Amino acid sequence: MLTQTDTSVIPFLGADVAATYDAAKVVILPIPYEATTTYRRGCENGPDAILEASQQVEYYDEELDWEIGCDAGIYTYPSIADTRDRQVSPEEMLKATQETVYKLVRDNKFVIALGGEHSITTGVVEAYRQAYPDEPFTVVQIDAHGDLRHEYEGSIHNHACIMRRVVDMGLPTVQIGIRAICKEEAELIKAKNLTVFRAREIANQPDWIEKAIASIPTQKVFLTIDLDGIDPTLIPGVGTPEPGGLNWYALLSFLRQVMEKHQVLGLDIMELAPVADSVVSQFTAAKLAYKLIGYQALFQGWKST
Numbered sequence: 540m541l542t543q544t545d546t547s548v549i550p551f552l553g554a555d556v557a558a559t560y561d562a563a564k565v566v567i568l569p570i571p572y573e574a575t576t577t578y579r580r581g582c583e584n585g586p587d588a589i590l591e592a593s594q595q596v597e598y599y600d601e602e603l604d605w606e607i608g609c610d611a612g613i614y615t616y617p618s619i620a621d622t623r624d625r626q627v628s629p630e631e632m633l634k635a636t637q638e639t640v641y642k643l644v645r646d647n648k649f650v651i652a653l654g655g656e657h658s659i660t661t662g663v664v665e666a667y668r669q670a671y672p673d674e675p676f677t678v679v680q681i682d683a684h685g686d687l688r689h690e691y692e693g694s695i696h697n698h699a700c701i702m703r704r705v706v707d708m709g710l711p712t713v714q715i716g717i718r719a720i721c722k723e724e725a726e727l728i729k730a731k732n733l734t735v736f737r738a739r740e741i742a743n744q745p746d747w748i749e750k751a752i753a754s755i756p757t758q759k760v761f762l763t764i765d766l767d768g769i770d771p772t773l774i775p776g777v778g779t780p781e782p783g784g785l786n787w788y789a790l791l792s793f794l795r796q797v798m799e800k801h802q803v804l805g806l807d808i809m810e811l812a813p814v815a816d817s818v819v820s821q822f823t824a825a826k827l828a829y830k831l832i833g834y835q836a837l838f839q840g841w842k843s844t
Protein backbone atom coordinates (compact mmCIF):
# COMPACT_ATOMS: atom_id res chain seq x y z
CA MET A 540 0.00 0.00 0.00
CA LEU A 541 1.27 3.46 -0.84
CA THR A 542 1.17 6.29 1.61
CA GLN A 543 2.04 9.92 1.09
CA THR A 544 5.46 9.41 2.67
CA ASP A 545 6.50 7.08 -0.19
CA THR A 546 6.73 9.98 -2.59
CA SER A 547 9.56 12.44 -2.84
CA VAL A 548 7.48 14.74 -5.06
CA ILE A 549 5.63 17.73 -3.63
CA PRO A 550 1.94 16.76 -3.29
CA PHE A 551 -0.42 18.62 -5.64
CA LEU A 552 -2.05 21.57 -3.75
CA GLY A 553 0.08 20.85 -0.67
CA ALA A 554 0.40 18.38 2.19
CA ASP A 555 -2.63 19.84 4.03
CA VAL A 556 -5.11 18.53 1.46
CA ALA A 557 -3.19 15.49 0.19
CA ALA A 558 -5.14 12.24 0.54
CA THR A 559 -3.71 8.76 1.10
CA TYR A 560 -3.58 6.55 -1.98
CA ASP A 561 -6.49 4.44 -0.77
CA ALA A 562 -8.73 7.43 -0.05
CA ALA A 563 -7.91 9.30 -3.27
CA LYS A 564 -10.28 9.49 -6.23
CA VAL A 565 -7.70 11.49 -8.21
CA VAL A 566 -4.07 10.50 -8.76
CA ILE A 567 -1.61 13.02 -10.18
CA LEU A 568 1.13 11.13 -12.04
CA PRO A 569 4.31 13.14 -12.78
CA ILE A 570 6.24 11.89 -15.84
CA PRO A 571 9.37 14.08 -16.19
CA TYR A 572 10.47 12.49 -19.48
CA GLU A 573 12.21 14.42 -22.25
CA ALA A 574 14.12 12.88 -25.16
CA THR A 575 12.97 14.25 -28.52
CA THR A 576 12.37 17.97 -27.92
CA THR A 577 13.09 19.80 -31.17
CA TYR A 578 12.99 23.51 -30.19
CA ARG A 579 13.01 24.80 -26.56
CA ARG A 580 14.16 22.16 -24.09
CA GLY A 581 13.06 21.85 -20.48
CA CYS A 582 9.81 19.84 -20.37
CA GLU A 583 11.40 17.27 -18.05
CA ASN A 584 11.15 20.07 -15.46
CA GLY A 585 7.45 20.57 -16.17
CA PRO A 586 5.84 18.22 -13.61
CA ASP A 587 7.80 19.54 -10.61
CA ALA A 588 7.12 23.14 -11.68
CA ILE A 589 3.37 22.43 -11.86
CA LEU A 590 3.38 20.70 -8.46
CA GLU A 591 5.31 23.58 -6.92
CA ALA A 592 2.98 26.18 -8.48
CA SER A 593 -0.08 24.21 -7.31
CA GLN A 594 0.82 25.12 -3.71
CA GLN A 595 -0.43 28.62 -4.59
CA VAL A 596 -3.76 27.54 -6.11
CA GLU A 597 -6.79 28.50 -3.99
CA TYR A 598 -8.61 25.36 -2.69
CA TYR A 599 -11.92 27.17 -3.02
CA ASP A 600 -13.12 27.21 -6.63
CA GLU A 601 -15.21 30.37 -7.05
CA GLU A 602 -16.97 29.08 -10.19
CA LEU A 603 -18.12 25.89 -8.46
CA ASP A 604 -18.46 27.48 -4.97
CA TRP A 605 -16.64 24.50 -3.51
CA GLU A 606 -13.36 23.45 -1.90
CA ILE A 607 -13.07 20.46 -4.25
CA GLY A 608 -9.62 19.37 -3.12
CA CYS A 609 -10.99 18.29 0.25
CA ASP A 610 -13.78 16.10 -1.22
CA ALA A 611 -12.06 14.65 -4.28
CA GLY A 612 -9.06 13.24 -2.43
CA ILE A 613 -5.91 13.93 -4.43
CA TYR A 614 -2.84 11.72 -4.20
CA THR A 615 0.41 12.57 -5.98
CA TYR A 616 2.24 9.50 -7.26
CA PRO A 617 6.06 9.27 -7.33
CA SER A 618 7.61 10.33 -10.67
CA ILE A 619 8.13 7.70 -13.37
CA ALA A 620 10.35 7.67 -16.51
CA ASP A 621 12.43 10.49 -15.04
CA THR A 622 15.12 11.63 -17.52
CA ARG A 623 16.60 14.29 -15.24
CA ASP A 624 19.26 11.96 -13.84
CA ARG A 625 19.61 9.29 -16.50
CA GLN A 626 18.61 8.40 -20.05
CA VAL A 627 15.34 6.55 -20.49
CA SER A 628 14.57 4.90 -23.83
CA PRO A 629 11.16 5.55 -25.46
CA GLU A 630 10.34 1.85 -25.03
CA GLU A 631 11.16 1.94 -21.31
CA MET A 632 9.11 5.15 -20.86
CA LEU A 633 6.11 3.71 -22.71
CA LYS A 634 6.24 0.47 -20.70
CA ALA A 635 6.48 2.27 -17.34
CA THR A 636 3.71 4.67 -18.34
CA GLN A 637 1.33 2.01 -19.59
CA GLU A 638 1.89 -0.29 -16.59
CA THR A 639 1.54 2.48 -14.02
CA VAL A 640 -1.54 4.09 -15.56
CA TYR A 641 -3.19 0.67 -16.03
CA LYS A 642 -2.64 -0.18 -12.36
CA LEU A 643 -4.09 3.19 -11.28
CA VAL A 644 -7.14 2.79 -13.53
CA ARG A 645 -7.69 -0.74 -12.20
CA ASP A 646 -7.59 0.78 -8.70
CA ASN A 647 -10.43 3.03 -9.85
CA LYS A 648 -8.39 6.25 -9.81
CA PHE A 649 -9.00 9.25 -12.07
CA VAL A 650 -5.49 9.80 -13.44
CA ILE A 651 -4.02 13.15 -14.43
CA ALA A 652 -0.61 12.56 -16.01
CA LEU A 653 1.75 15.56 -16.04
CA GLY A 654 4.47 15.74 -18.72
CA GLY A 655 7.04 15.77 -19.90
CA GLU A 656 6.95 15.48 -23.66
CA HIS A 657 3.84 14.62 -25.61
CA SER A 658 5.13 11.22 -26.81
CA ILE A 659 4.26 9.94 -23.29
CA THR A 660 0.57 10.04 -24.27
CA THR A 661 0.99 6.89 -26.39
CA GLY A 662 1.68 4.92 -23.21
CA VAL A 663 -1.19 6.56 -21.34
CA VAL A 664 -3.68 5.84 -24.14
CA GLU A 665 -2.44 2.23 -24.38
CA ALA A 666 -3.28 1.79 -20.69
CA TYR A 667 -6.89 2.90 -21.31
CA ARG A 668 -7.17 0.57 -24.32
CA GLN A 669 -6.01 -2.24 -22.05
CA ALA A 670 -8.46 -1.23 -19.31
CA TYR A 671 -11.42 -0.73 -21.70
CA PRO A 672 -10.79 -3.32 -24.43
CA ASP A 673 -14.40 -3.50 -25.63
CA GLU A 674 -15.47 0.07 -25.03
CA PRO A 675 -14.41 2.58 -27.67
CA PHE A 676 -13.26 6.01 -26.61
CA THR A 677 -12.32 9.17 -28.47
CA VAL A 678 -9.02 10.94 -27.93
CA VAL A 679 -9.77 14.67 -27.72
CA GLN A 680 -6.56 16.64 -28.18
CA ILE A 681 -5.93 20.31 -27.41
CA ASP A 682 -2.80 21.31 -29.32
CA ALA A 683 -1.27 23.85 -31.69
CA HIS A 684 0.18 20.99 -33.72
CA GLY A 685 -1.38 18.09 -35.58
CA ASP A 686 1.26 15.65 -34.27
CA LEU A 687 0.24 13.42 -37.20
CA ARG A 688 3.64 12.78 -38.77
CA HIS A 689 4.46 9.09 -39.21
CA GLU A 690 7.94 9.77 -37.87
CA TYR A 691 10.08 12.78 -37.13
CA GLU A 692 13.87 13.04 -36.89
CA GLY A 693 14.12 9.27 -37.31
CA SER A 694 11.75 8.26 -34.47
CA ILE A 695 8.12 7.15 -34.49
CA HIS A 696 8.11 8.06 -30.77
CA ASN A 697 8.95 11.72 -31.42
CA HIS A 698 6.66 14.23 -29.69
CA ALA A 699 5.53 15.36 -33.19
CA CYS A 700 3.98 11.93 -33.92
CA ILE A 701 1.71 11.21 -30.95
CA MET A 702 -1.65 11.65 -32.67
CA ARG A 703 -0.47 9.54 -35.62
CA ARG A 704 0.14 6.71 -33.14
CA VAL A 705 -3.39 7.20 -31.79
CA VAL A 706 -4.88 7.23 -35.33
CA ASP A 707 -2.89 4.05 -36.09
CA MET A 708 -4.48 2.42 -33.01
CA GLY A 709 -7.83 2.92 -34.75
CA LEU A 710 -9.24 5.26 -32.10
CA PRO A 711 -11.46 8.18 -33.14
CA THR A 712 -9.88 11.60 -32.60
CA VAL A 713 -11.05 15.21 -32.27
CA GLN A 714 -8.29 17.83 -32.58
CA ILE A 715 -8.81 21.32 -31.16
CA GLY A 716 -6.75 24.50 -31.62
CA ILE A 717 -4.57 23.23 -34.47
CA ARG A 718 -2.57 25.92 -36.29
CA ALA A 719 0.71 24.32 -37.37
CA ILE A 720 0.82 21.23 -39.59
CA CYS A 721 3.00 20.02 -42.43
CA LYS A 722 1.80 18.92 -45.87
CA GLU A 723 1.93 15.22 -44.94
CA GLU A 724 -0.42 15.93 -42.01
CA ALA A 725 -2.78 18.06 -44.10
CA GLU A 726 -3.05 15.21 -46.60
CA LEU A 727 -3.67 12.64 -43.87
CA ILE A 728 -6.44 14.81 -42.39
CA LYS A 729 -8.15 14.89 -45.81
CA ALA A 730 -7.53 11.23 -46.67
CA LYS A 731 -8.82 9.94 -43.31
CA ASN A 732 -11.41 12.71 -42.93
CA LEU A 733 -10.11 13.47 -39.42
CA THR A 734 -12.08 15.85 -37.20
CA VAL A 735 -10.06 19.03 -36.72
CA PHE A 736 -11.17 22.36 -35.23
CA ARG A 737 -8.51 24.80 -36.30
CA ALA A 738 -7.55 27.77 -34.12
CA ARG A 739 -8.60 30.09 -36.95
CA GLU A 740 -12.14 28.68 -36.91
CA ILE A 741 -12.25 28.79 -33.10
CA ALA A 742 -11.36 32.50 -33.21
CA ASN A 743 -14.05 33.30 -35.78
CA GLN A 744 -16.94 30.92 -35.06
CA PRO A 745 -18.82 31.52 -31.80
CA ASP A 746 -20.60 28.15 -32.07
CA TRP A 747 -17.40 26.09 -32.32
CA ILE A 748 -17.85 24.54 -28.87
CA GLU A 749 -21.29 23.20 -29.73
CA LYS A 750 -19.97 21.78 -33.00
CA ALA A 751 -16.88 20.30 -31.36
CA ILE A 752 -18.88 18.57 -28.61
CA ALA A 753 -21.32 17.21 -31.21
CA SER A 754 -18.42 15.83 -33.25
CA ILE A 755 -17.21 13.49 -30.46
CA PRO A 756 -18.48 10.08 -31.63
CA THR A 757 -18.26 8.08 -28.37
CA GLN A 758 -19.57 8.57 -24.83
CA LYS A 759 -16.12 7.84 -23.38
CA VAL A 760 -13.29 10.30 -23.92
CA PHE A 761 -9.60 10.52 -23.14
CA LEU A 762 -8.35 14.09 -23.01
CA THR A 763 -4.79 15.04 -23.98
CA ILE A 764 -3.78 18.65 -23.47
CA ASP A 765 -0.59 19.95 -25.02
CA LEU A 766 -0.22 23.30 -23.28
CA ASP A 767 0.88 24.91 -26.57
CA GLY A 768 -2.76 24.61 -27.69
CA ILE A 769 -3.40 27.55 -25.35
CA ASP A 770 -2.23 30.97 -26.54
CA PRO A 771 1.48 31.50 -25.78
CA THR A 772 0.69 34.88 -24.22
CA LEU A 773 -0.97 32.82 -21.43
CA ILE A 774 1.55 29.97 -21.39
CA PRO A 775 4.90 31.02 -22.88
CA GLY A 776 6.63 28.06 -21.19
CA VAL A 777 6.23 25.42 -23.89
CA GLY A 778 8.70 23.72 -26.20
CA THR A 779 7.17 24.83 -29.50
CA PRO A 780 5.09 28.01 -29.06
CA GLU A 781 2.66 29.07 -31.82
CA PRO A 782 0.66 32.32 -31.90
CA GLY A 783 -3.11 32.35 -32.03
CA GLY A 784 -4.11 29.71 -29.48
CA LEU A 785 -7.14 29.19 -27.25
CA ASN A 786 -7.95 31.74 -24.60
CA TRP A 787 -8.53 30.74 -20.97
CA TYR A 788 -12.32 31.01 -20.81
CA ALA A 789 -12.94 29.38 -24.21
CA LEU A 790 -10.73 26.51 -23.08
CA LEU A 791 -12.51 26.10 -19.74
CA SER A 792 -15.93 26.39 -21.32
CA PHE A 793 -15.11 23.66 -23.84
CA LEU A 794 -13.56 21.34 -21.24
CA ARG A 795 -16.44 21.80 -18.80
CA GLN A 796 -18.90 20.74 -21.50
CA VAL A 797 -16.79 17.75 -22.51
CA MET A 798 -16.81 16.60 -18.88
CA GLU A 799 -20.53 17.27 -18.51
CA LYS A 800 -21.67 15.52 -21.69
CA HIS A 801 -19.11 12.73 -21.90
CA GLN A 802 -17.41 10.34 -19.52
CA VAL A 803 -13.81 11.49 -19.36
CA LEU A 804 -11.77 8.40 -18.44
CA GLY A 805 -8.59 10.30 -17.69
CA LEU A 806 -6.39 13.08 -19.01
CA ASP A 807 -2.90 14.36 -19.42
CA ILE A 808 -1.35 17.84 -19.40
CA MET A 809 1.87 17.89 -21.42
CA GLU A 810 4.84 19.89 -22.62
CA LEU A 811 5.30 22.48 -19.89
CA ALA A 812 8.88 23.77 -20.20
CA PRO A 813 9.28 26.45 -17.53
CA VAL A 814 10.60 29.91 -18.42
CA ALA A 815 13.24 31.37 -16.09
CA ASP A 816 11.98 34.10 -13.76
CA SER A 817 8.29 33.57 -14.58
CA VAL A 818 5.75 31.38 -12.84
CA VAL A 819 2.82 32.22 -15.11
CA SER A 820 3.03 29.07 -17.26
CA GLN A 821 3.24 26.56 -14.43
CA PHE A 822 0.64 28.34 -12.31
CA THR A 823 -1.77 28.37 -15.26
CA ALA A 824 -1.13 24.65 -15.83
CA ALA A 825 -1.69 23.89 -12.12
CA LYS A 826 -4.89 25.93 -12.11
CA LEU A 827 -6.08 24.12 -15.25
CA ALA A 828 -5.49 20.75 -13.57
CA TYR A 829 -7.50 21.89 -10.54
CA LYS A 830 -10.34 23.27 -12.71
CA LEU A 831 -10.54 19.87 -14.43
CA ILE A 832 -10.59 18.02 -11.11
CA GLY A 833 -13.46 20.33 -10.13
CA TYR A 834 -15.51 19.68 -13.27
CA GLN A 835 -14.95 15.93 -13.01
CA ALA A 836 -15.92 16.00 -9.32
CA LEU A 837 -19.06 18.00 -10.11
CA PHE A 838 -20.29 15.77 -12.92
CA GLN A 839 -19.27 12.48 -11.24
CA GLY A 840 -20.99 13.51 -7.99
CA TRP A 841 -17.98 13.50 -5.68
CA LYS A 842 -19.45 16.12 -3.33
CA SER A 843 -19.41 14.72 0.18
CA THR A 844 -22.35 16.66 1.60
Ligand SMILES: [Mn+2]
Pocket residue numbers: 682683684765767768779
Ligand atom coordinates in the same frame (compact mmCIF):
# COMPACT_ATOMS: atom_id res chain seq x y z
MN1 LIG B 1 2.02 20.80 -29.67
